[in-house]
Amino acid sequence: MNLWPLLAAIVLFAAFGASAQPAPVTNSRMVPAQVQPGADAALDERQAREWGLHPEEWARYRQLMQGPLGVYSPQLDPLTALGIEARSEEERRRYAELQVQAEARRVGKTLAYQRAYDAAWQRLFPGQPRVSLPGAKAQGAGNTGSGRLAVFVKADCAPCAQRVQQLQAAGTAFDLYMVGSRQDDARIRQWATQAGIDPARVRARTITLNHDAGRWLSLGLPGDLPAVVREVNGQWQRQ
Template identity: 85%
Template sequence: MKQYRTVTLLTVALLTGSTPVAVAQHAATSATVPGRERLVAIVRSDELMARDWGLGAEDWARYRELMQGPLGVYSPTLDPLTALGIEARSEEERRRYAELQVQAEARRVGKTLAYQRAYDAAWQRLFPGQPRVSLPGATARGASNTGSGRLAVFVKGDCVPCAQRVQQLQAAGTAFDLYMVGSLQDDARIRQWATQAGIDPARVRTRTITLNHDAGRWLSLGLPGDLPAVVREVNGQWQRQ
């Protein structure tokens, strides 16, 4: 193999008029360029993602490290600010990440509400007077629209308050239809969330509690506030409870 490489370098040298040493140096340099370019691209990508969350390079490196450990196994979709806040090394760090998250959430909610207003206007233009959503099973059979229907509960992954609210409803013996936002139509994702939230499988089998994909229903309801959301139909309108 060494002899073949030497012959190749000599051949290139003869064709280009360069010395074998110069050709070898050029080949070695060319081989490292793609690797350097990839490294620069990765570093640049990390810088941009860190900036999106208001974080520095050191914060982002720690987040990457945390997600390689138990935290990433238990909660693989955890956002950087929550991950860093949970694993904060001091009260000052915890307060800083909490403030950054509040600011990020404020921006997100503002954008969501702006889009919701645009969505509402578009619906009125395209389908005036037509109800926007019907939640299968969300109204008890034979119940009137006076607030006696079943509850619809909207949740999302990695949401501790969502799991707590569901546990409260279950402990009270309340029947409800659960809708998971961001489930990506993945049944396994809903089942895993329900297991982690402590939902009794027996109540699911008897349909006292049903598990459903959101499929855009939460956005279609047009209700303010974040998740979890417990809603009920009252006089044809869905209201938070």
């Protein structure tokens, strides 16, 4: 009797049975991902509340700033952005009223600080002039004449660029001071280019580009930017 086929079948069955043994199972437990507290959501909610907005309005502002509006005006505040992109007259009126209220609070705080600044200057430096703008006095005008115009501007301010263009078109000489320039020459040059300031007039110094370096605050004049000012009888006045 030939036993080789039987032995071969037994060996094959034993090998198959060994390979078919289930792999050992590690006694591990699946731990669900832990959800961290919504720090970003809490921040968004707080910022929305500071602007008088609902969370869904803040979310829409964030969405708007990721589109063309944010490209053209990356520093736009929430109320202006939502007002520009208002979907109804009711929305537009709401954001306008919120912005008026916000501006009133901001101006009130600014004026309160300005009064404190004025008092501090008088205590520390009585009788001394607070600011001297280079090139602001016309040659031979002295302290009693009218000097060159000083124009204070800031970034992302369409009226600032428009005012500068008007002065340039009229052939007016002026000294431009950029508020919030961070002492960065490139920021001023970029702003001047976007505002359409003629480089030839800058080279001829009929228009000068300067960092504000706190001068606007030191003048203590009311109102927002742009500001066109001139020294008259030793006092700076808006024009």
